[in-house]
Amino acid sequence: MAPSRTFLDLINICDNFHIDRPNALNQFDAEELVPFTLTPLPKSPVIGLIRPVILVQLRNENERSRDKQLPPVWEIGGTEPSKLRVSFASWLVTPADRTDAMNELCERWRDTGLFEDTIGPKKWRKESYPVYRDPFGVHDNVQGQQFIDDKLNYAFEMERAAAALFGIVTYGVHMTIYRDSKDGMKIWVPTRAKTKQTWPGYLDNSVAGGIPSGIPPFEAVVKESMEEANITEDVVRKHVKAVGAVSYFTRTSKGWLQPEVEYVYELAIPADADPVLFTPKPLDGEVESFELLPVNQVIEKMREALFKPNCAVVLIDFFIRHGYITPDTEPNYVEIITRLHGRFDHERW
Missing domain, CATH: 3.90.79.10 (Nucleoside Triphosphate Pyrophosphohydrolase)
Structure with missing residues (x-):
């Protein structure tokens, strides 16, 4: 019992x-987490946390885009490990742009068997979740509109099951x-x-x-x-x-x-x-x-x-x-x- x-x-x-109190019982707490910001701009809000295994995959995604002569979706900046950060590329300027990019990525990862324990077919929820610039701010989601959202808290939306891959609230x-x-x-x-x-x-x-x-x-x-x-x-x-x-x-x-x-x-x-x-x-x-x-x-x-x-x-x-x-x-x-x-x-x- x-x-x-x-x-x-x-x-x-x-x-x-807790970032400031690693849990000795969890082997993953020693990982270096990378901030996930909305845009490459220096003052862009941090909307998630990227684990090393996801960072590797996002680098691979950018290589895949270049091989297909497409613009990379991800901006990965910083020369030192402690200064690294990930964001959507600057050409993704609307919530709809970011939503489309994230959905395409997560659905392809699901269909190719990546991270099956989280977004495999049996874990996929078929629910879109909103992502906000400030997780403690207003929920001002405006669906289905193309707009540049500098004054909105709503940033984009994504599959519910995949939110944990990106440390999204x-x-x-x-x-x-x-x-x-x-x-x-x-x-x-x-x-x-x-x-x-x-x-x-x-x-x-x-x-x-x-x-x-x-x-x-x-x-x-x-x-x-x-x-x-x-x-x-x-x-x-x-x-x-x-x-x-x-x-x-x-x-x-x-x-x-x-x-x-x-x-x-x-x-x-x-x-x-x-x-x-x-x-x-x-x-x-x-x-x-x-x-x-x-x-x-x-x-x-x-x-x-x-x-x-x-x-x-x-x-x-x-x-x-x-x-x-x-x-x-x-x-x-x-x-x-x-x-x-x-x-x-x-x-x-």
Whole structure:
């Protein structure tokens, strides 16, 4: 039996990468990471982090372009390893240009078997994710337009599965559906389908999913609630509350970089409501089953590491907000609170 995890252990499992504090348990943390900037200009924003294995492939891509007498897509500058940086070439000036270039690259890598553990056919998500100049800035995605975007935060979009290859910040929504009564609080907990591309069979938040390009966070909650849990749009729009966000930086066991922001929502089942309207049911095949569990059982399963790691983080945030984790009961309270809202060491990218 696995040892019982503390709440801080669960944070460490998910938020396991820090530029200024390499993780000795992860062999990849010794790698020299190269900033991925939007353009070759000196003050261009850093939008990702490039691992050595990706840098090699991008150099190969430029050679491939030259062999075909095409302009290289990638600008790789800097004479010293510590000064290296990668960007889109200066001729790619619009979001649509960059989107087309990135999609062509990632689809070809997928079809030729490169990085199959991340973007192989079984991992490909068929979802376009937005990439922003400032990951903490406004989500001002304007789809399908050709424009030079000096004044927009939106930079381009790319396949969801490929974002980790480039250390791109991604965004999602997580919602907890719960009932609070005289018998205590209970939470609807799904089990992920065994056919899921990621974390099959693990426990999840009541409703969760990524935010596809062009969709506001709340609309993503509405969409996921209907598709994953079969909860109607009118119920979601009337009862769901936005309650904040969590952020963390995960380095996978294969070394890929996943800085993520999850917008957090709650749906409290009204005491006088018809429970059938709020009972989630599997619909799109991503969830195997739902179970209404008391808080103590949810925490027990979290400590057993049965939840997908970022879902445990969202539940920790939930339990803080509802007074189950307090400064008087949790010795690592301040560490946990601050780690739930990290900035990925972004100023050091």
